[in-house]
Amino acid sequence: MEILVAVIAFAGALLAAIASGALVRRLREEPEGWLIAWTVAAPALCLSLGVMGIGHLMGFGVVTFKVLQVTGALLAPLWLAVGLIQLLAEKVPPKFLAWLFGIAYTIVASVIMVVDPLRRAEMGKSLPTAAEHWAVIPAYLLIGAHVIAALVMVGAMVVAALRWRNGDEYDTDNLHALLVIVPSGLALIGAMRFGVPGVFTTVLLIVAAAAIWYTVLRPLAPYEDEDDEDDELAGHHEGGRRDERSPSEEPPPGRRAMPEPVPVAAAEPPRQRRSGLGDLVAEYRANDQEVDYAARMSPPDPGPSTGYIMNGGHGGHGGPPRADQAMPATGAVYPGAELFAPRMPQTGPQPVVQPVPQTGPQPVVQPVPQTGPQPASSKPSPNIYGMLTVFTLIDGSGAAFDQLAELTVEAVRRSEPDTLIYACHAVKSAPLQRIVYELYRDEVAYRDHQRQPHIERFINERQAMVLATNIIELNVNAAKVVPLPTAMF
Numbered sequence: 001m002e003i004l005v006a007v008i009a010f011a012g013a014l015l016a017a018i019a020s021g022a023l024v025r026r027l028r029e030e031p032e033g034w035l036i037a038w039t040v041a042a043p044a045l046c047l048s049l050g051v052m053g054i055g056h057l058m059g060f061g062v063v064t065f066k067v068l069q070v071t072g073a074l075l076a077p078l079w080l081a082v083g084l085i086q087l088l089a090e091k092v093p094p095k096f097l098a099w100l101f102g103i104a105y106t107i108v109a110s111v112i113m114v115v116d117p118l119r120r121a122e123m124g125k126s127l128p129t130a131a132e133h134w135a136v137i138p139a140y141l142l143i144g145a146h147v148i149a150a151l152v153m154v155g156a157m158v159v160a161a162l163r164w165r166n167g168d169e170y171d172t173d174n175l176h177a178l179l180v181i182v183p184s185g186l187a188l189i190g191a192m193r194f195g196v197p198g199v200f201t202t203v204l205l206i207v208a209a210a211a212i213w214y215t216v217l218r219p220l221a222p223y224e225d226e227d228d229e230d231d232e233l234a235g236h237h238e239g240g241r242r243d244e245r246s247p248s249e250e251p252p253p254g255r256r257a258m259p260e261p262v263p264v265a266a267a268e269p270p271r272q273r274r275s276g277l278g279d280l281v282a283e284y285r286a287n288d289q290e291v292d293y294a295a296r297m298s299p300p301d302p303g304p305s306t307g308y309i310m311n312g313g314h315g316g317h318g319g320p321p322r323a324d325q326a327m328p329a330t331g332a333v334y335p336g337a338e339l340f341a342p343r344m345p346q347t348g349p350q351p352v353v354q355p356v357p358q359t360g361p362q363p364v365v366q367p368v369p370q371t372g373p374q375p376a377s378s379k380p381s382p383n384i385y386g387m388l389t390v391f392t393l394i395d396g397s398g399a400a401f402d403q404l405a406e407l408t409v410e411a412v413r414r415s416e417p418d419t420l421i422y423a424c425h426a427v428k429s430a431p432l433q434r435i436v437y438e439l440y441r442d443e444v445a446y447r448d449h450q451r452q453p454h455i456e457r458f459i460n461e462r463q464a465m466v467l468a469t470n471i472i473e474l475n476v477n478a479a480k481v482v483p484l485p486t487a488m489f
Contacts, residue, residue, distance in 0.1 A: 009053035012206035016046035019213035033086030048072030127198035386474030397465035411454035418445035
């Protein structure tokens with residue numbers, strides 16, 4: 001029986017070591033307080049399981065007993081509780097007090113348990129209980145740690161349940177985490193506090209390590225789609241969705257299919273308490289549609305590259321003019337408006353205006369400051385096609401992706417005059433995310449962009465670097481376009 005328990009303990013130690021490695025990897029990307037606390041608890045479980053395996057094979061002694069008690073009975077439950085406080089607390093004082101108490105209690109209790117002699121040093125291959133061997137002070141220190149950890153776990157479960165009733169997906173995700181951590185933590189405390197047989201104690205320690213591993217590596221809770229059930233969805237994203245259009249829904253010849261607006265959830269302020277991997281893995285494939293090249297218009301005349309584009313100029317809402325509004329007989333061209341104006345072909349003979357020579361003294365006209373309402377700028381062309389793509393990169397591939405994106409942007413700048421904006425952004429709060437913002441003169445320009453060799457290379461080479469892709473189609477209602485400043489070397 002002791003050999004079987006030893007084998008189970010060694011397997012559990014390996015599992016706890018893997019969980020510790022996962023914690024360390026995620027801690028490098030996301031230095032959260034609860035990850036730091038559980039990075040102490042997981043290695044403690046690994047050491048205690050390894051000592052249990054050695055003790056069941058070779059017999060327990062003073063050293064193995066003390067290591068088991070310090071790691072499995074003190075550090076693991078105490079720092080699981082500290083991690084729960086760091087996960088749920090929204091203000092700094094509770095987090096700071098949890099750190100202060102956890103560090104102080106760990107140092108004091110560990111020193112006393114290591115230095116204080118045992119009441120009884122004789123042990124065999126069966127798992128020794130704490131009450132038979134510890135003196136008064138170490139015994140009460142363990143009791144205090146277990147009581148405090150149990151109270152924190154139960155209180156954290158109550159708080160998470162109350163927040164979940166009126167909370168968002170983050171509260172739901174935290175409740176899922178506590179439903180795994182709290183029962184396994186309470187079982188760990190019971191196994192180390194009372195005289196539970198060695199095989200059951202080993203299994204409960206393994207369950208606690210597996211609970212930490214699951215909570216750290218699991219994805220976020222799935223979000224429910226609020227669309228109708230008859231919509232044909234190819235997949236779901238956090239910020240949008242992809243759909244497939246049946247052949248019967250294709251637009252008739254002569255009309256260009258405009259991208260349907262994608263519902264996007266309202267932006268919320270960032271929440272620091274998070275669990276899980278974050279973005280759900282999703283891939284996007286563009287629909288294969290017939291392109292009406294007869295609808296493509298001639299390019300506009302070159303003009304200034306900057307300007308202000310506002311919502312339509314009719315009440316600030318970008319809608320069509322009302323019937324009671326008089327339209328000017330002559331149009332005005334504002335700086336930058338040609339970037340968003342539709343391309344209209346020039347047909348028929350154009351009038352030639354001869355300049356009339358001015359004779360005699362010319363009056364000096366002083367500029368009069370305009371105090372009244374300024375004429376509104378033209379509405380952006382409805383043919384503009386926009387797209388926002390969020391890439392979640394694989395750890396360690398950020399530099400390679402940035403280099404590939406820089407080469408792609410340079411090629412787009414040189415060879416794609418109908419691409420108005422093509423920019424790659426890094427996210428300060430998420431080092432593994434990249435956002436590509438694209439704006440095209442029309443959908444035909446976007447199709448031409450997709451067939452360029454540098455874009456095909458970008459799509460093929462980024463596959464080994466990208467974990468998840470989230471694409472949102474855009475309609476431009478208002479914009480201001482200014483050339484970006486370049487770095488000077």
